[in-house]
Structures are given as structure tokens and as C-alpha cells.
């Protein structure tokens with residue numbers, strides 16, 4: 001009897017501690033999803049029930065201040081490094097580095113040139129150095145060898161691979177025997193369609209509905225894999241989109257001799273490299289050329305853009321007013337929707353929503369900086385963030401009180417108090433952390449009661465019945 005009791009208590013204590021341990025913040029899992037070009041207000045354009053489901057049972061930030069220039073590669077690299085473009089080095093989708101004497105272009109193989117990416121350390125490297133594993137499904141840059149390494153698992157970029165196939169990979173990686181703790185998932189729309197149709201087109205409505213269905217599919221698959229309450233799902237984007245028009249075109253050829261400069265990046269931020277000795281001539285020709293074009297010498301670029309201190313930022317940049325389009329002449333490609341403009345414009349801002357054990361429920365925050373996502377990710381993954389331009393403190397109110405205790409503990413910041421007394425729990429989706437703690441406590445109490453009873457040699461009737469009663473709720477937890 002005594003050895004059986006001891007054995008039982010050992011098993012119970014082991015189960016209890018493993019449950020409690022497995023729910024500690026250091027075992028947090030994160031899935032970061034980017035729907036390219038998902039403007040903040042698309043959420044209200046058509047019914048988006050799946051996005052609203054996340055908002056209701058998670059957090060929503062209404063305004064996300066992303067970084068200048070509001071293009072895809074610069075902003076995606078910010079999300080995973082916490083750095084402004086001038087500091088992470090991916091300053092545009094089209095670049096020229098005068099020191100390397102090399103070009104970089106979104107549409108060419110030279111995006112695979114490590115030297116462009118090596119100025120920063122993407123989060124998967126830090127995550128893997130800490131002994132964790134990462135899986136990336138088409139995240140921009142994730143198939144590039146950066147600092148001589150790749151994510152633990154990744155899909156080589158191929159835009160023809162369906163959303164469903166990307167989700168399947170993510171689920172596979174999260175359910176491995178040694179699962180990843182960080183997943184990154186990228187989808188090209190609504191950016192692609194936003195460029196072609198223009199965001200004001202009524203045809204954007206089915207495009208947005210389709211993204212909502214895709215999110216619904218992802219939620220379903222996470223639920224099927226029993227990951228829904230385990231993984232912290234963060235849904236965001238790189239930038240928004242604004243309507244352009246053939247009535248708002250700035251033709252550089254009208255003002256500037258083609259032979260005086262090289263156009264490195266075109267619209268809406270023209271990156272201009274004057275030919276040697278032609279700097280003043282180019283600047284003078286452009287500076288008063290068009291009322292909707294603001295021309296900056298590199299050293300005059302406004303500080304608030306944090307877009308100056310990098311050799312890949314060209315000697316002159318010319319920035320179009322919102323909705324204006326820069327072309328050399330009318331034979332250049334023109335798109336009805338574009339982005340890249342001043343990051344102060346609301347139409348350039350993306351979405352931000354999150355759901356999971358680390359996040360509060362039904363919580364709305366007014367504004368955040370996109371650079372703050374990175375320290376939040378590092379906190380959730382329990383990795384030490386290298387120097388960056390964000391601050392966890394700015395976004396810690398998104399976290400549930402249990403997760404926050406860990407924040408105030410590790411950061412010794414002021415203790416945050418959760419004022420929302422009536423916490424809303426999802427139906428059939430127990431709040432795993434507290435459940436683990438409560439079950440653990442009950443088991444410990446029951447164990448002590450049993451031990452005391454045993455010690456005072458009172459009769460313990462039908463011990464085996466009790467054993468199954470204790471064990472069963474645990475197995476379901």
C-alpha cells in the first residue's frame with residue numbers, strides 16, 4: 001500500500017509539474033502572419049467575420065505606424081528585426097549599394113545576395129541560437145542565407161504555392177516531435193490585387209472577403225491540430241495602399257535630362273543617383289519641378305523617417321504626394337494602386353491583431369509602432385533581443401496579466417494591473433494557463449490530504465477509484 005501510494009504521488013507530482021511547466025511563458029509559441037498590403041480599414045470594407053473573431057477573443061491595434069519607405073521588403077525586415085530601414089539596410093525593394101557596387105531588385109535573383117541582408121539579424125537567427133527552431137513559409141528574406149544561416153525549416157519562395165499548402169507546412173512544423181516555437185507565414189494578397197485594381201475599386205471587396213476566408217481556413221487548421229489555444233497568432237501586414245490615377249503622374253523626363261542620373265527606385269520615392277559632378281544640376285532641375293514632388297538632398301531627409309544614415313539611400317530622393325505617381329515617361333509601367341508614401345499617411349498603415357494564451361481578450365489599443373512587434377516577439381519566445389528601435393513597454397498592455405507578470409519580473413518595470421475583472425473566455429476553449437495552475441493545485445492538495453490520511457493510518461476506502469477520478473481530468477487538460 002505504501003509503495004503504491006508513493007508511486008502514485010510521484011506520478012501525480014510529475015504530471016502536475018510538467019503541465020505547469022509546459023504552460024510557462026518560456027514555452028510560448030508564436031505564428032506571425034503577414035497578408036501583404038492589408039490596409040487597416042479593409043477590416044470594415046466588407047464583413048470580415050474571421051478577423052472580427054480574432055478581435056473579439058484577442059487584441060486589435062487600430063493604428064500601426066509602420067516605417068518609411070512604406071514598401072514590402074523594408075517593412076517585412078523591420079517586423080523581424082525591430083530596426084528602421086536605415087539600420088537594417090533593406091531600404092527599398094530596388095536598391096544600389098555604392099560600396100558593394102551591387103544592385104538589389106525585388107524581381108531578380110540578386111535578392112539572394114546575403115550582403116544586402118547581413119546588416120541586421122532576423123529573429124530566426126536569434127531564436128535558433130537560443131536553442132529553438134523556426135519555420136518560415138514564404139516570408140520575405142527567409143530563403144536567403146543571412147549571417148550564414150537559414151530558418152530551421154523554410155519553403156523556397158514560389159508565389160504559385162497555394163495558401164493551403166503554406167498553412168499545411170506551418171501546421172506540420174508546429175506538430176513535429178520537436179516543434180518549432182516560431183512560425184512565419186506570408187501571403188501576397190491583397191497587395192497584388194490592390195496594385196492592379198486600385199484600392200477604391202469595388203472589385204477589391206471580393207479580394208478582401210477572400211483573405212477573410214483564408215484566415216478562417218488557418219483558424220480551422222490550427223483548431224484541428226489542437227494548436228488554437230497554444231499558439232499566439234499575430235496577424236499583421238507591411239503597409240496599406242492608396243488609389244492612383246493617370247491624372248496624377250509626375251514625368252521626370254519633362255524636367256530632367258536622362259543622361260544626368262540613374263533612377264534606382266521609381267515611385268513614389270524616386271531614388272536618384274546623379275552622374276559624377278552633376279549633383280547640383282540634377283537637384284536644381286527637380287527641386288521646383290512639380291508641386292506634388294518634394295525633393296530632398298540626402299542630409300535634408302526628415303529625421304522622423306529615420307531614413308538617412310545608410311549608403312544605400314541615394315544622394316537625392318524625390319517623394320510624391322499621396323496618390324501621385326512618378327514615371328520617367330508614359331511608357332513606364334503604371335499601377336492603379338500603390339504604396340511607399342510617407343508613413344504618416346493613414347492609408348499607408350497596416351492591420352494588427354493577435355490571439356492566444358499570451359494576449360488579452362476583446363482588447364483594443366489605439367496606436368503602436370511596428371518596430372515594437374520585435375521586442376514583443378522576443379519576449380514571447382524568451383530570447384534576448386539584440387539592440388533595436390522598438391520598446392516592449394509600448395506594447396505590453398496587449399499581454400494578458402499572466403504573461404505580463406513575467407514582463408515586469410524580467411524587466412523590473414512597474415507592475416501592471418489588469419483592471420478588466422470580467423474576462424471573456426471563449427466557449428469550449430479553457431484558459432489553459434490558469435487551468436493548469438488550478439488543476440496542479442487541486443492535485444497537490446489532494447495528494448497532501450491522502451498522505452495525511454495515510455500517515456494517521458485512517459482507512460482509505462477504494463483508493464483505486466480515487467486514482468481514476470484524479471487522473472481523468474488531468475488527461476483531458
Ligand SMILES: *[C@@H]1O[C@H](CO)[C@@H](O)[C@H](O)[C@H]1NC(C)=O
Pocket residue numbers: 024025026382406
Ligand atoms: C528563458 O530562457 C532562459 C535561458 O535563456 C531560461 O533560464 C529561463 O528559464 C527561460 N524561461 C523564462 C520564463 O525566463
Ligand SMILES: *[C@@H]1O[C@H](CO)[C@@H](O)[C@H](O)[C@H]1NC(C)=O
Pocket residue numbers: 101
Ligand atoms: C561596378 O560594377 C560594374 C559592373 O556591374 C563595373 O562595370 C564597374 O566598373 C564597377 N565599378 C567599380 C568602381 O568597381
Ligand SMILES: *[C@@H]1O[C@H](CO)[C@@H](O)[C@H](O)[C@H]1NC(C)=O
Pocket residue numbers: 158159160161
Ligand atoms: C512553383 O510552384 C509551382 C506549383 O507547385 C510549380 O509548378 C513550379 O515548378 C514551382 N516553381 C519553382 C521555381 O519551383
Ligand SMILES: *[C@@H]1O[C@H](CO)[C@@H](O)[C@H](O)[C@H]1NC(C)=O
Pocket residue numbers: 291292321322323
Ligand atoms: C498637389 O499639389 C497641389 C498644389 O500645391 C495641392 O493643392 C494638392 O493638395 C497636392 N496634392 C496632394 C495629394 O497633396
Ligand SMILES: *[C@@H]1O[C@H](CO)[C@@H](O)[C@H](O)[C@H]1NC(C)=O
Pocket residue numbers: 258328329330331332
Ligand atoms: C521612356 O523612357 C525610357 C527609358 O528611359 C525610354 O527607353 C523610352 O524610349 C521613353 N519613351 C518615350 C515615349 O519617351
Ligand SMILES: *[C@@H]1O[C@H](CO)[C@@H](O)[C@H](O)[C@H]1NC(C)=O
Pocket residue numbers: 056362424
Ligand atoms: C468587448 O469590449 C467592448 C468594450 O470595449 C464591449 O462593449 C463588448 O461588449 C465586449 N465584447 C465581448 C464579447 O465581451
Ligand SMILES: *[C@@H]1O[C@H](CO)[C@@H](O)[C@H](O)[C@H]1NC(C)=O
Pocket residue numbers: 367368369394
Ligand atoms: C513610437 O516611437 C516613438 C519613438 O521612436 C515614441 O516617441 C512614440 O511614443 C511611440 N509610439 C507609441 C504609440 O508607442
Ligand SMILES: *[C@@H]1O[C@H](CO)[C@@H](O)[C@H](O)[C@H]1NC(C)=O
Pocket residue numbers: 083084087306387388389
Ligand atoms: C536604431 O537601433 C540601432 C541599433 O541599436 C541604432 O544603431 C540606431 O541608432 C537606432 N536608431 C534610432 C533612430 O534610434
Ligand SMILES: [Zn+2]
Pocket residue numbers: 037072191192195339
Ligand atoms: Zn505592393
